Amino acid sequence: AQSVTQLGSHVSVSEGALVLLRCNYSSSVPPYLFWYVQYPNQGLQLLLKYTSAATLVKGINGFEAEFKKSETSFHLTKPSAHMSDAAEYFCAVSDSSKANTGNQFYFGTGTSLTVIP
Amino acid sequence: GAVVSQHPSRVICKSGTSVKIECRSLDFQATTMFWYRQFPKQSLMLMATSNEGSKATYEQGVEKDKFLINHASLTLSTLTVTSAHPEDSSFYICSAFSDRGRLYEQYFGPGTRLTVT
Numbered sequence: 001a002q003s004v005t006q007l008g009s010h011v012s013v014s015e016g017a018l019v020l021l022r023c024n025y026s027s028s029v030p031p032y033l034f035w036y037v038q039y040p041n042q043g044l045q046l047l048l049k050y051t052s053a054a055t056l057v058k059g060i061n062g063f064e065a066e067f068k069k070s071e072t073s074f075h076l077t078k079p080s081a082h083m084s085d086a087a088e089y090f091c092a093v094s095d096s097s098k099a100n101t102g103n104q105f106y107f108g109t110g111t112s113l114t115v116i117p
Numbered sequence: 118g119a120v121v122s123q124h125p126s127r128v129i130c131k132s133g134t135s136v137k138i139e140c141r142s143l144d145f146q147a148t149t150m151f152w153y154r155q156f157p158k159q160s161l162m163l164m165a166t167s168n169e170g171s172k173a174t175y176e177q178g179v180e181k182d183k184f185l186i187n188h189a190s191l192t193l194s195t196l197t198v199t200s201a202h203p204e205d206s207s208f209y210i211c212s213a214f215s216d217r218g219r220l221y222e223q224y225f226g227p228g229t230r231l232t233v234t
Contacts, residue, residue: 036225043123043210043227044161090160104151105212105223109160 002027002093006108014116019078021111023065023091026072033074034092034105035065044090050074061085086115119145121213123226130201130233138196138229140211146191147213151223152184155208167194201233 007022025031032051036044048059055067065076074091091108120143130136140150149168153161165186167173173186183205185197194213198205208230212223 041208041228041230044225046222049222104163104166105161107160107162110158112158 004108021076121226149214150194
């Protein structure tokens with residue numbers, strides 16, 4: 001079974017400050033991990049993904065995340081927040097062993113990021 | 118990159134009528150498509166998994182007779198909400214998976230906002 005927990009349903013940061021969105025996963029098999037961003041009334045946009053290669057993953061828009069197996073975490077960070085980063089962020093986990101047959105994604109409950117000018 | 122479209126983007130229907138939502142993979146063949154629903158301020162919940170040419174697999178608690186899914190071709194899946202009621206109002210998002218190239222990535226559509234009056 002797989003699941004994702006996102007700590008903090010709402011996070012507020014000042015413009016220019018560090019962004020840290022937390023994600024912890026539970027998986028009985030080696031996971032693939034993803035971060036998505038969703039703007040109002042839009043679909044999901046992939047920010048970055050971990051697929052068992054480098055543990056520090058760099059994504060779009062200056063975001064990165066580090067896979068820490070010992071902590072079962074995949075926290076999302078960005079050194080300096082921008083107003084355009086205000087959105088909903090979802091962490092997701094899938095089963096790497098099913099990569100060639102179609103993956104079911106398990107999403108966290110999301111974190112709403114507010115950027116204060 | 119891979120593009121998934123949904124049609125319509127928004128639909129308003131009267132209670133008791135049926136609504137069909139289309140999900141298309143525009144530049145790749147999708148062996149598997151997933152349908153999610155998302156209530157306001159909540160995460161995505163998987164409704165069903167659809168494989169081309171076979172019956173969809175529904176998640177527990179999802180009424181298969183109410184949410185009819187058809188995956189007739191490798192580029193098109195449809196979700197029909199039959200006898201819609203106000204509680205079916207939600208944001209419906211599809212995703213498409215390809216077994217070629219990036220085996221571990223789903224491509225998400227932009228979503229369809231359904232409002233039942």
